[in-house]
Amino acid sequence: MDKHRWWEDPEQLRLLYKRFEAVRADRRQFLQIVGAAGGASAVALALAACGGGAETGGDAGVQTTPPPGGTQAPGTSQPGSAEGELAEEQVFRVNFETDPTSHDFNWDLYCGGEEALFAMLGQFDENLQVQPDIAERWEANEDASVWTFYLRKDSKWSNGDPVTAHDYEWSWKRQLDPATQAPYAGFLYDLKNAEPFNLSQGNFTRDDVGVKAVDDYTLVCTLEGPRGYFPVLAAYIAAAPAHRASVEQYGDKWTEAGNCVSNGPFKLVEWRHDEIIVVEKNEGYWNAANITLQRVERPIIASDASQLAFENNEIDWHYRGQLGQLERVQNDPELSKQMVKYNLYGTWYLAPHFGMPPFDVREVRLAMSHAIDRDTIVNVVLKGLGEPAYTMTPPGMPGYNPNKYEEYTAYDPEKARSLLKGTPYEGGKNWPPITLTQREEGDAPKAAAEAIIQMLKENLGMNISHEIGEQREVYDRAYKHELQLWWVRWYIDYPDPNNTQYLVWYSKFPTGSRHTWANEEYDKLVSDAAGEKDEQKRLDMYRQADELMLREGAGIFVYHPYNYGLLKPWVANFPKNAQGELVPTWNVFVRMYDRLKILKH
């Protein structure tokens, strides 16, 4: 088997998953990356690797060579570049919701700092593909257990020091050094002897760790074994470097303003705690010439106050629109033009507990589906920020099932009531106490839940109490299968029904299933579909699975959520993925500023 096509090798995937597990980057993130690299069949394998049960043999392919993706500089090939004249001052303003704890991603990847300060060996593009960054190319030995990264010679730290292989060697060893006590050091355990060194087992020292700068621009990583996915790790924010001289001089405080030396496209120029963070372009960064923005200003503004700040022209991008402001935004001649609606690629649905009355009766579950008026929820309650859901996979995705299955989903209170005939609940009576539980997650899901509760009360006579809890507490109880009626969403990680149908509803994961519904036929359909090579056949299988779910009332799908943001008209070239969706900076894709241009205004 070609170790470079790591996404086809169950063993490799298992190891990669272990790395992700070490940093608690959840399974979805892992699958997302695998999906981006190797597509659906890789995901099926990955699932097996992280505790799934898909029985698919990867074909021993030998066609391509790593790394995935070319060596073309990103930022130079944007589709739909800026129209109009550029502003003289290329300043972009967007808020932080809380003050970061530091910008030291090398020490704590969840420090909440500014990702644009650092550059890894590789970077993710808008489609989550790994592209070169500080390393212009990389290669591996035969079995992918030794990786050699060739660094650019033209990239500099913000103080003018050249960015060298020694920086990465030192930084990764810093993260692994037990004295550093970096919480997510497990991320680098693929490096040889990294784990025992980090855990102070045996007599391993820094020098035993399998990362070595053989010269200033060549970094050799000797791994514990074959790891075809290693470039994915090297592009992730946890693999960011730290500036040795600054760390040695300032210790924990090395990312404070005045101390911070960084190697990314931007450098820290100001950080007044709890007030503002200002970064400016690092002219020494290799791709600086292709970056238009000169300066990014990030005031610390809590989410409740950020729309006010946007309207007062203090920030250019307000990424979390509130449902309660939507109507005004839409009616405002100016704001309505700045509104950007975007698909959240998810599904909100009700998951009834199959072991708890009244949901142990199939007719009850089917009746509920007919008793909920999805169009009203989407158009009136959510004011159009969503689309009615009939099946699990959201629209805009490959494998979206356009069939509405009206025989199971049409809003028909009469039919709903007639379904109850012959059950203990005939005539909408004798209901046991029912509690609908959700996590605290903003106004839209709450309003939708209230509407659903009312519809079920009105049409079926159910009396449902509404419980909103803290995120962790609710998820804990849900995975222990303690919730009677769970109002929950699933956000898509990678574009395949495998994600929405297999990962969410498959019932035989050894690590525990998300839902209480278990159905042999369904499990077989979705696990077989993952390995199916014929695309049409594969989709057909998912559609059969869709119908099966509806027939059994596994879940009651209600809506696919959208959200809106506000973007000033002078911000151009906002990153978009292949589907044309906006991609703001987040955990994996962190290079939004590199693309943006500010028009004259």
Add this chain to the structure above:
Amino acid sequence: MDVLRSHREERLAATTADRAGLTLGSLARPHRTLWRDAWHRLIANRLALAGGIVVVLIALMAIFAPLIAPYPYDKPNYSAVSQFPNRDFPMGTDLTGRDVLSRMIYGAQVSMLVGLGAQVIVFLIGVPIGALSGYTAGKVDTILMRFVEVMYAFPQLLFVILIMAALGRGLQNIFIAIGVTGWVTIARLTRAEFLSIREKDYIQAARAAGASPWRLITRHMLPNALTPIIVALTFGVPEAIFTEAGLSFIGVGINPPRPSWGQMVGEYYIYLQSYWYLALFPAIAIALLMMSFTFFGNGLRDALDPRMQQR
């Protein structure tokens, strides 16, 4: 203090402090107790009467909410979503078309319970401790004040979250959390008043006349210390109402769709630009409740104040 003066003041105190009931009653009316007398004075005070009536009305509104409210509090009406106040919906409707007026009427239930209930706890704990401390003013005072000082030094918000995190969600726990953190202010206030009052001549006089400590405290000192206590309790009402609202944010409050005034304000205040009326009406209701309580409290104090009848 010379004998003559103290003698004079004893007589003075006997007339003023030992209750109008005696003098007034013996002069004009047949036998009357202090409280009955106070009651008559209370209803003669128009502002206090109005305040009392409003408080009672709000309480009745809370009790009979299902009968009064024109619409149910939890039933959305999708043909009338987020309407501005109009003829059908005098206070408008919220984002799911629920009538704000009806929700306000039902919201009185939780808000009255939290607002007044917590004050009852505060009063029951705070006043006895403060009174005892201020009355004795010796070793007991020192010990009690150490205790109060420790309790007092806890920032309220943090301590309420702490208690709620330990006890879990629910209306009764909100009472406890607010009550346990709120009584200290009242205790300190009561003590300060008592310290000041106990030096007053009429108390000295009553004491010299052999009044028992219990009688001294309940009959002589407490009524005179009541003013600031009532004012403080009045302020406690909206404070408790908003604490309840704040707890709902964190996920330890009461669950929807049951409305409360504080929650209605807390939920909709960020939409002030879009729907001003959503937060405005419950805020007015809270203000009204507080103001009524203040007027009623002032009237009550006046009624209990024996000197008042001399004017």
Add this chain to the structure above:
Amino acid sequence: MGQFILRRLVWLVPTLLAISLVTFVVMHATPGSPLQPMAANANPLPPAAQQNLARKWGLDKPLHIQYLTFLKNALRGDFGTSYVYKTSTVTEILARTFPVSLHLGLMALLLAVCVGIPLGILAAVNQNGPIDYLCSFVATLGVAVPNFVLAIFLIVVFVLGAGVIPRTGGWNSPVDWILPTIALGLGPLGILARYTRSSMVEVMRQDYMRTAQAKGLGPRSVVLGHALKNGLLPPLTILGPMTAAVGTGSFFVETLFRVPGMGRFFAESMLARDYPMIMAIILLYGIFLAVMNLVVDLCYSVLDPRIRLT
């Protein structure tokens, strides 16, 4: 007097010990681990790393040892590193944020005292007159409208509406101070006005006031000379804790106006189970409060000599 102050300060020590002990016990008894990261996008920390962190923070030791360690370090002014802001010590954070909160708090308090007390006095002198009603109105407004509603209202009206204030928040220039001061100060203003009024009314009913009037003193000198001294006692009692509460910042006002103060820690530290921060702010608050109360008691004895300082 000097002895009194000394005694009070000596008494502060056991008080603070008790405060810290109670907080320590309750804090550790509350469910929820401080070892998990606080950031919104963060995933839970694996068990091995949790143990690492626990060791680093000394959470693996028995509780009484932890408490003694805390005491030992606290005596040296070392409250440890914040569990949330991992690269800053609690002392650094508070040294940065407390002065800002104090600054804002004192401005708000100044507003409250300068407007609230005169308003209360005027209301008491003109009982049931227009000023009295104005006083009632302002007081009710100040208390019944919570500061977060007021904050948004002020921003909408003065920043987005009238445009008198250029920015919705910040702490850069004196212009930024105006709105948060009003939002924070109106509540205390209302409370002070109410207290002053009712206590002045009370005092003016006292017999000695009537005696003074009978002696032929004019209303103005009666009020200023006699009533004021006694009438300001109850508001004074409130002023101590009010200074402590307002001077340590408000969660909502500081968040909405982006004031870099310490107010948010009163909620955040508890939610994040940031033990060092909880201990530090409780003690800071405790000391601040004790000092304010001491000042109040001293003022008391000056205003009312009958109160013995014991």
